[in-house]
Amino acid sequence: MMPQQSSDNRQHQRRLPVSIRWFADLRVNDNGHEAPARRVTCERIDMTTILYRLGRFCARHARAVTVGWVVLALALILAGSRFDGGNADAIAVDGSDSAVAQTLLDRAFPGRSVDPSPVVVEAPSGKLTDKTYQDALNATAERIRDIPGVSAVSGPPAAGTPALSTDGRTGYLTVTPESASAATVDLAERVRDATAPATDAGLDVSIGGQLGQQLSKSPVHTSELIGIVMAVIVMLLAFGSAVAMGVPILTAVLSVGSGLALLKLLGNAVDIPTVAATLATMIGLGVGIDYGLFLVVRFRRLLAGGLSAEEAAARTTATSGGAVVFAAGTVIIAVCGLALSGVSFVGWLGYSAAIVVAVSLASATTLTPALLGWLGPRINRFSLPGSRHRTTVADHAELDTTVWARLAVRVAKRPLLTALAATVVLLALSAPVSTLRLGQMDSGKLPTSTESRRSYDALAEGFGPGANGPLRVVVEMVDPATAPPGAKNAAGQDPRAQDPRLVALGAVLADTPGVREVSAPVVSADSAVAVFSVTGQTSPSDESTVELVHRLRDTTLPQALAGRGAEGHVGGLTATKADLAERISQRLLLLIGAVVAFACVLVLLAFRSLWLAAKAAAMNLISIAAAYGVVVAVFQWGWGIHLLGLDGPVPIESYVPMMMFAILFGLSMDYEVFLLSSVQEHWHATRDNRRAVSLGLADTGKIISSAALIMVAVFASFLINSSPIVKMFGLGLSVAVAVDATIVRCLLVPAVMVLIGERQWQLPPLLDRLLPRISIEADPAAFDPPPVAAAAGEHLPTDDEDTVAFTGHR
Incomplete structure (x- = not known):
């Protein structure tokens, strides 16, 4: 027997989205029979319900949520500026030979194991040995030694x-920071300021290594401003309203600012790569503005x-x-999948991007509905003169008149030809x-105006290109190094360096093909570890240098x-990057x-379709393969490289393809889901696959194009x-x-969907029973109350078992 339900209760159930499953009221007594005196109601909460309630709460408390977001963002930005942990580009490839070498250096030479940064000096006239x-x-070296964070300075x-x-005419001092994380912009600027005696004497001074890279970083503010201006233009044309345009811009700026501040604070606990903030800014602005765009479009239609x-x-x-x-x-x-690289440096590139995207998501689901609820109809204010933009949901007849519909019809008429042509391109x-x-x-690949490039060119001219990336050969000895009998104790030299094993090894290293120079060994305090500095004949980016490492x-x-009784390892930044490239390839x-x-x-x-x-x-x-191809053609082959401000072809940094793949695969799913959701909606309405594909493309073409144009900008x-690596990511x-x-x-996906036909909407029965049902985007109409209340004892309308009434019978 069907238990009766009140009209109010039935209407309340129908107001909830289809994806919310309500169980009908049960009236039972202790013996299991019907009893009107007792009622139990069960509700299953899903993502749609949570988002609906979250959006309603934020819109209802719009001022408080908005002010709270602004205060929180400002607090994070101020805290990040005050407690900035800085960046560290220390790369360690666990399990590699370079990692073993670095471990030995850290243990044997505490506080001096970090790769030193050269301070290169050039005399415009005379020689550096002149008294002046x-x-x-000497004054410069003393001033650098007094800087907190500096571990050692060579004479x-x-x-x-x-x-x-x-x-x-050319020489250098070496500055060794206390740790890799100590090589911050602040330390680099202090070192540069401390070179005043040398510059006052007329010497040309440039700083290389990690400190030079800190001084050569290009500010991202100009790029951010250009990207935001382009986004403003695109959204003004898309929305036709300055207020509607301002919502995605405001939410994106606040979320990116908050996310970057979190990265600065995290820098106190972990090593955040220098390029991480730039990549996070690129991704955060792109997705933040796009998410706001999608939400504003839907809100205006519902309003x-x-x-x-x-x-x-x-x-x-x-x-x-x-x-x-x-x-x-x-x-x-x-992007968190980058942790599969097994390299902390690469992993934190992904984590940094994930943090900013997570903040953008939080902003989209809280701050954006608060702003929309606060603005209401004012979202359409300050419209552009003569702008006419559709804000209601178009019916099929209206969609058929759009440019996108005409394109979809052409694609649907010749799907095979379209698919083949798109595939060829x-x-x-x-x-x-x-x-x-x-x-x-x-x-050497940086612009000539940067600090690092000037240092690189000066070292290459005076000492050969290999001086910009010396290798560190670390030798661990079972028997401690000892000075041979009768060894002379020359001033400034360690007699233990004359150990026959080390002398013989130094000679072999010097005779190795590709080696330009080998330094005298430096022996640890316990005499168990010695390190040689080996300068190659080629630059760090040259493939011959990698061959020398092997x-x-x-x-x-x-x-x-x-x-x-000894074992040798090759370390240093150049060898570590060679190991990184090998690990990434694996x-x-x-x-x-x-x-x-x-x-x-x-x-x-989501779509229940194999x-x-x-x-x-x-x-x-x-x-993604197309993007890889363009990057190779431009940067590796040099096609049009001068248009990007670079002198010639540059190597593709090992982690760039991996990072690009993770980012692009995630971003591509955005447009894929948006298009498929629309096509699926029209498929349910028409049960005509070709028609559904055409209507789906017509319904989403403009929004996808606008969102993509913003992302591209x-x-x-x-x-x-100025960084070639950032240019690679940007292009x-x-x-x-x-x-x-x-x-x-717009071409390949619709054509393939037409070719596949209706079978793409079918799922094998076994999988259909096993797979859980999830919903990405609920139908807004599912929230509407029914026009006429159902009669007592009548089943509520169901949609693919999304609503189930338990009546005691199944």
Whole structure:
């Protein structure tokens, strides 16, 4: 027997979204029979419910939420400025030979194991050994030694020392920070200020190494401003309203500012790479503005449909907010997948981006609905003259009149031809990726105006290009190093360096092909470890330098130390980056496989289709391959490289492809989900696959294009950054998004969906029973009350078992 329900209760149940499952009221007594005196109501909460209630709460308390966000953001920014932990580019590849070498150095030379930064000095006339210059250099060295955070400073270059060039006009001091994390911008600026005696004496001074890189960082504020201005223009044209445009801009700026402040605070506990903040800014601005765009579009349509501001904001959060949560979650998990590299440096590049995206997500689901609820109809104020923009949901007839509909019809008429043409273009863009070579960047690729480049050029001219990246050969001895009988104790030299094993090894190292110079060994206090500085004949970025590293490890050291009770390792930044490139090459396929598998599972759960899951993975992969191809053609081949302000081809830093893949796969899922959600909605309405694809493209084409244009503008604005690595990310990400939003989403995806046909909406019965049902974006109409109350005892309308009434019978 069907228990009766009141009209109020039935209407209350119908106001909730379809994805909320309510169980009908049960009236039971202790014996299990019906008893009107007792009622039990059970409710299952899901993401749509949570987002709906969150959006409604924020809209209802709009002023408090908005003020709270502003206060929190300002507090974080102030705290980040006050307690900035700085950046550290210390790279350690666990389990590698360079990591073993660094461990030995840390243990044997505490406080002096960090790679030193050279302070290069050039005499415009005369020689550095002239008394005037020597006095100035001595004063400079003393001032640098007094700086907190400096562990050691080598003496000024003098005659007969390796620190003086053969012509006597170029030399260097070395500055060793106390730790890798101590090599901050503040320390670098203090060191530069301490060189005043040398510059006052007329010497040309430039700083290299880690300290020089800190001084050579290009500020990102200009790129941020350009990206924001371009986003403003695009959204003004898309929205036709200055107020509507301002909401995504405000939320993105606050979220990015808060996220970067969190990174500064985290810098006190962990090593945050220097480039992490720049990448996080690029991604944070792009996704933050895009998320705001999607939410504002939905809100204006719901508002135009007659809803109150509070209800429209709540439904916006429950519907488009669900897609935002899905997209942001995909990006976060994808970039966190960089931890699979096994390298902390690369992992924190991903974590940093994930933190900023997470803050952007929090802003989109709380601050944005608060602003929308606060503004209400004022969201359409300050419209552009003559602007006419649709804010209501278009019916099928209206969609058929759009430019996107005409494009969709053409694609649907010739799906095979369209798919083949798009594939040919994408394969052409992807072709250069077959020649991709992972390498390492050095300061010789930076603009000539930067501090690091000036230091690099001066060292290369005076001491050869290899002086910019010396290798550190670390020898661990079972028997301590000892001075041989009768060894002379020369001034400034350690007699233990004359140990026959070390002397013999030094000679072998000097005779190794590719070696330009070998320093005298430095022996640890316990005489168990010795370290040689080996200068190669080629620059750190040259492939010959990597070959030298492997030659030393595989041949020179094993042969020279065999049977001598000693073991040699090759370390230093140059060797570490070679190990990083090798590790990335080993782990890249693992990352790709893990991220692709994860994305396929998400699409399978969201759209319940094996075809759509496989298609989404394939489309995303081909978009990323096209981006890789363009990056290789421009940076590795040198096509148009001068347009980016670089002198010539540069190596592709080893972690760039891995980082790009994680970011782009996450971002591509954003547009994929948005398009598929619309196509699926029209499929349920029409049950005509070709028609659903056309309507889905017509309904989302403008929004996807606007969002992609904003993302491209933000990413491309970072091409003006002086760092070639940032330029790589800027070009690769902007090209990938442009290709993904045009050739892939507007041509290839619709064509493939038409070719697959209706089977893409079917799932094998076994999987259909096993897989849980999740909903990305609820239908706003599901929140509406029914026009007529159901009669007593009548079943509530159901949608694919989303509502189940328990009546005692199943």
